[in-house]
Amino acid sequence: MPEKKLFPLTRAAKAEQTKLKIVEAAAACFIAKGFHQSSMRDIANTAGVSLGNLYNHFENKQDLIMAFASFEEEENADLLKLLEKKDDKDTCFEAFLAQYFDQTFQSDNAVLAVEIFSEAMRNKEIHEIFEENRQKVSRGFAAFLKAWKKSEEEEVLALKADFILDLVEGAALRYALNGDEPSSGEKEALLNAARAIL
Numbered sequence: 001m002p003e004k005k006l007f008p009l010t011r012a013a014k015a016e017q018t019k020l021k022i023v024e025a026a027a028a029c030f031i032a033k034g035f036h037q038s039s040m041r042d043i044a045n046t047a048g049v050s051l052g053n054l055y056n057h058f059e060n061k062q063d064l065i066m067a068f069a070s071f072e073e074e075e076n077a078d079l080l081k082l083l084e085k086k087d088d089k090d091t092c093f094e095a096f097l098a099q100y101f102d103q104t105f106q107s108d109n110a111v112l113a114v115e116i117f118s119e120a121m122r123n124k125e126i127h128e129i130f131e132e133n134r135q136k137v138s139r140g141f142a143a144f145l146k147a148w149k150k151s152e153e154e155e156v157l158a159l160k161a162d163f164i165l166d167l168v169e170g171a172a173l174r175y176a177l178n179g180d181e182p183s184s185g186e187k188e189a190l191l192n193a194a195r196a197i198l
Helices: 011-033 040-047 051-057 061-084 089-105 107-122 124-148 154-178 184-197
Strands: none
Touching: 011 040, 011 051, 011 061, 011 107, 040 051, 040 061, 061 089, 061 107, 061 124, 089 107, 089 124, 089 154, 089 184, 107 124, 107 154, 124 154, 154 184
16 A cells, blocks of 8 residues: 655645656757757656646747746856855855856756757847846856955956856866866866956
């Protein structure tokens, strides 16, 4: 006899659980086959839900990409918390960039990022939501730099924040897409390059 749960999931909690399962399945499909080659049926099969159930939660693949944007926003909020720690600014700077690199470097994240970037080039709505996520990270990082490098102009620090984020993203994606694991020396060189921008 199956064990009865003391606190069974509410209908809303079950729906959220199903949505998460579908989003994870969509990510797996987009990584394996690409955005355009993955059908809603593929995603439903991977998630282990009926096609009708999938459509109850997501109207189309664009809705699924929008769900990715929400998860990215949460992940970025955790990232920005590293800049709020009471450690010295250099330690926060290092921790933030190391986490940002690792977040981008994960091969699944890298492949998914390329798929989303490609679709965002064609779809203004997708572009806008992911650009807003990136701008939140950029603004948070620029504010951190302003508190650290008080004598520099705000506009200059905003540009430097973007250049550093671009440097880290580009390096992480290159390593991930080449299937290379950066050495500690290479990571140190990347950190030194980011410091040189400051």
